[in-house]
Amino acid sequence: MINWMRAFFEAKSENESLARMMAAGFFSALNPTISEITDVKTAVSEAVTNAIIHGYEGKGGSVELYCAYDTQKLYVEVADQGIGIGDIPKAMEPLYTSKPEMERSGMGFTIMETFMDSVRVESQPEKGTRIYMEKQLSRE
């Protein structure tokens, strides 16, 4: 990696915008286009929101945001030590949500996959979840 950052913050919804700003600020060194930076912000927002409302079910905890880049790509990881995901393929299906009563749309993973080049989920029930995302910038 040429450069990286790691931040931990409380699983509070106020921190969703903070996480987007940290990622956007960190990757601005790469001179991304506005569209590319919005892609990353949107994906970070989805993953961090999931950690807060699904991983910790709104009860709080520590959310980790890792951002890095090398000459090829940028990398984002979002992790929680929350309830974990039992059935990952099902969780990633468009429109699937375990919280319809919260007016969740079930489109979070689909949006991450649309705006990033790759999305990988590692999760264990009762242990937590880590989302790995990668994106290639157009100038390279």
Added chain:
Amino acid sequence: MEVSYEKKENILIVKIIGEIDHHSSNILRAQTDAQLDNINGKHLLFCFQQVTFMDSAGIGVILGRYKRVQSLGGRIAIACAGERVLEILRISALTKIIPSFSSKEDALRYLEGGKLK
């Protein structure tokens, strides 16, 4: 995010400025529902011209208000959404059930007349 409300006949116009995420969507949902209760609006217009960011939380709020307004015989429309917001709406197929207009006037005309242009 800031929200302001304006009523034009039986249409509630919701003007949103700033970012719509899970955090701000809770505020947007609660305030919009309170307005719908209080002022007896029938139709709903979301003015998105000054929305600078939206993630899937926005989809949830819009769909939720759509169901509510529709169950009372009203219509809902979106005006002036930027390219980014439109993309999120398209991915979730919201554009298939909620008409989106490039101007507030066109959206109001649809809500008043019930016609698509």
